[in-house]
Amino acid sequence: GVFEVEIASIADIEEAVTYKGDFQIEGVEANSWYTFQARKPEMSDISQSITRRLNAVLSTFTKEDLQFTDIEYLSFLEKKINKLASKYVIEQFGLEIRITNLSRPRTQQEKLLAEEISQQRATKKIAREKRLAIQQQMAEETDKSKLEELKQLREERLNMLKDLDVEEDDLKKVNKRIKALEKEALTSSLEDDAENILKPHKSRKALSLRHQFAESAKLEGGKDNPLLDSASDTDISKTEEDDIE
Numbered sequence: 001g002v003f004e005v006e007i008a009s010i011a012d013i014e015e016a017v018t019y020k021g022d023f024q025i026e027g028v029e030a031n032s033w034y035t036f037q038a039r040k041p042e043m044s045d046i047s048q049s050i051t052r053r054l055n056a057v058l059s060t061f062t063k064e065d066l067q068f069t070d071i072e073y074l075s076f077l078e079k080k081i082n083k084l085a086s087k088y089v090i091e092q093f094g095l096e097i098r099i100t101n102l103s104r105p106r107t108q109q110e111k112l113l114a115e116e117i118s119q120q121r122a123t124k125k126i127a128r129e130k131r132l133a134i135q136q137q138m139a140e141e142t143d144k145s146k147l148e149e150l151k152q153l154r155e156e157r158l159n160m161l162k163d164l165d166v167e168e169d170d171l172k173k174v175n176k177r178i179k180a181l182e183k184e185a186l187t188s189s190l191e192d193d194a195e196n197i198l199k200p201h202k203s204r205k206a207l208s209l210r211h212q213f214a215e216s217a218k219l220e221g222g223k224d225n226p227l228l229d230s231a232s233d234t235d236i237s238k239t240e241e242d243d244i245e
Helices: 033-039 043-058 071-093 108-162 168-198 209-220 231-244
Strands: 002-007 017-028 095-103
Touching: 002 043, 017 043, 017 071, 033 071, 043 071, 043 095, 071 095, 108 168
Parallel strands: none
Antiparallel strands: 002 017, 017 095
């Protein structure tokens, strides 16, 4: 059978706590055969008897004592309730019973608290997503700026190579900056690849600015002056070709 009892604590003025559970009839108590024969209870009679007894005794508990929230305290209460109910049912009907599956739903106050916590988490999640979006936008703007700088430097290098009076140090500075930007392009591309692996649902069709930056470094690197491109330039192209494959 089953039982359900709403317990309003008389020890403090608080919201009632509802207990639910199952009970099994183990048999007739050894010295209570005549009691059982005289009463011949229905399952509903036993359920009502359990409910009355638990309400009478547990209403003297505080609400805090009634609101179990961990398995240890639940086990303690279940044993106490078994003892209370079993003794009473033997006296009433001569039957031995065992109560199992004791549980309780959340009180209204607990529901409100849970909803408040859920809303706080949702608010924090939205704020975190906004921060990430801002950081992503800033990163894309930075990459766009670097991409433009890389194009300008390559044009500048091409013009310098056409100038017979170009200073070697100036050419080295331009090449050094180009290589630095191409290296950053590779790093940005690998970061995007890692993000796509972690988020497989993300579309790979539309290249982000980071990928555009990396693609530009790969496709344009060395075509203006292959002799001045270092081994690191070749490594960049090879690595990204491997990624594409």
